[in-house]
Amino acid sequence: MSMIEMFRKELQQESAITRKMLERIPDDKYDWKPHEKSMSIRQLSTHIAELPTWMPMVLNTEELDFATAPYEPKQIDNTADLMKYFEQSLQEGLAGLVPENEEKVNEMWVLRNGNDIYSKTTKAEFLRITMNQITHHRAQMGVFLRLLDIPIPGSYGPSADDVSF
Template identity: 55%
Template sequence: MNIIELISKEFEAEAVTTRKMLERVPADKLKWQPHPKSMTMEQLTVHIAELPSWISMALHTSELDFASQPYEPTIVNDTQDLLNVFEKSLADGRKALQEAKEEDLLPTWVLRNGDQIYATMTKYEVIRHSLSQTIHHRAQLGVYLRLLDIPIPGSYGPSADEPGF
């Protein structure tokens, strides 16, 4: 198995859990936030839903410059909109992986804001970072859901709400 096959396998497994979490987001709580320093539910979940598209971005560009390409999050009105964003991002990431070759993972990719460089990574590292970010923010979403008393699905095993995983 090569690296792209391994990434693809992980990508698909994480997508199943991410979808289960996003399906639980109630439309009437999109503007909710647990603390003034926290993202709203909408900001957090749109970010999670968009992260799979980072794979395509990494493989097809050499950088992301917020100065020349300011981030504009997708606006969602309900849970179905959110799931549509996720499925589109997932399809973009999946297609990019299917078309990639091992050597496509090696070039350098830069995250910047004009002259300020935030990170310089290989394209492989950007893909790994997007998967890690998905897992990290999905756990954060789990806290949001718990605070709202919304049952949390199992991820890597059972949850307190789904013990029979």
């Protein structure tokens, strides 16, 4: 199995878990955050939903420089719009994970803010970081939902709220 095939399969599998987590967000909680230093549910869920688009962005560019391309998140105000955005992002992500991009996975890729280098890795390594970010932020969302007493879906097995897995 090629690296592109592996990432494509993993993104498809992880998207089912992500979908279950995002669809539980109540429309009236988008401004809620557990702590003043935390992101709001809107910020966190929008970032989770957009992360699949990082796959083709990494494969088709040499770097992302926040100094020249400032982060401008999409404004999401309800779960129906969030789910549409996630599905669009997922399709964009999968569209970039095609066999002809296999030749790019060993090229270098940089994440920076001007002269501050956050990451300089192969594209394959940053695709892995992107997948890890999806899991990391999804786990954060699980904590947010737990604090709001919203049942948490199972991820890699049952949860205390979802034993059906």
